[in-house]
Amino acid sequence: MRGVAGLVGLISLVFAVLTAGCFEPDHSLIPPAQPVEVTSGLTAGDVFEVRVFGEEDIGGTFQVQGDGTIDFPLIGRVDVTDKTQAALAALLEQQLGDGYLRSPHVTVILTSRENLEVSVLGQVSKPGTFPYAEKLTLVQAISEAGGLNELAHARRVKLTRKGPTGVGTYEVSVKAITDGREPDLLLQPGDIIFVPLAPI
Structure with a gap:
């Protein structure tokens, strides 16, 4: 019986490892981007x-x-x-x-321009900070950074954003967006996108 129990435990562990990267986060938990009007005139901080x-x-x-x-x-x-x-x-x-x-x-x-930028970091071809534009989306920002590289974990991208209750970090599945299963996310100035390494 111990041998069977051990085998079942081992199978469960292997299954958990194999499926861990397939679980996709709930995008509804992410606070929506706050509307920002980008003007051509100078503003405080410029x-x-x-x-x-x-x-x-x-x-x-x-x-x-x-x-x-x-x-x-x-x-x-x-x-x-x-x-x-x-x-x-x-x-x-x-x-x-x-x-x-x-x-x-x-x-x-x-x-x-003060706070009119977004950052894309981690496993992208050209990580850095990029100018914010009205209606800029998460996928567009990643594209500006050269796209995901071969080591990227597309199902576990992290978005750090200032919302109504403060700054929070949320998980986003870029794969779900590019597959058409989730809508793309609008960004707001100050957003930070971090693309982690995919599990080995």
């Missing part, structure tokens, strides 16, 4: 570079403060809220030309 032609000491790198302003040399506080790069360049040219510089030429270059 980082940009200002270049003033022929005036090396005046330009520089600036970050939009919480009140939507920056502190610019010679001018002082400047409200940049919702201004495009071209509109801000024109405003700075106007204000610098008002008693400070003669016919200034200003260029504004956006270098970083």
Whole structure:
């Protein structure tokens, strides 16, 4: 009897190991992405570079403060809220030309947008951080990262997201999505996707 019981236990263990990778998580547990409006105008946290032609000491790198302003040399506080790069360049040219510089030429270059990125890490071809776009989905983000590599565990992808009750990590089956058994998931800025190694 002991031999039979041991054999049954061994078979159960082997079955559990073989089927562990086949179990798929419940996507309904994942909080839905919060709607985000991506605008072309500057918002708090954005980082940009200002270049003033022929005036090396005046330009520089600036970050939009919480009140939507920056502190610019010679001018002082400047409200940049919702201004495009071209509109801000024109405003700075106007204000610098008002008693400070003669016919200034200003260029504004956006270098970083606060919290408007998603990260794709782990077993993908090109892990890293990528710009968020409206209606970006999980599969699209993985595609931006070069797709899953041959070591990826497509049924156990982890999504870390800030939801109504705080930050949580949830399991997602990318295979179920690509097979058409589950809908693709919309992402939100700040989401982190981690693709683990498949079990040996």
